[in-house]
Amino acid sequence: MNSVCLTGRLAADPEVIGSPGRTGAAMRLRFNDSRGRVNFVTVVAWGANARACLDRCRSERLMAVTGELRLDEWTGRDGQRRQEHRIFARQVDWLRRAAGETE
Secondary structure: OOOEEEEEEEOOOOEEEEEOOEEEEEEEEEEEOOOOOEEEEEEEEEHHHHHHHHHHOOOOOEEEEEEEEEEEEEEOOOOOEEEEEEEEEEEEEEOOOOOOOOO
């Protein structure tokens, strides 16, 4: 079973990803670990979740994400192999709004 649930704040506004006919959103979620250290993870959402995130999410928005943890691998423009753990969201819940944010 591969299931991850994280609560944190968006480090920046979501970015549009995908291809024609497939809407996606990529977001950096900032959260603290049990030692109080700040961590970041990329969250990827597709379809209705992506459209909702692009419409409603802005930097500093508190949110909870449930999804699957995956290791993405690719070759960068410089020819170097890269890896990044990402959460592919199944569910996104918006929690308290950031100060001054309107719905």
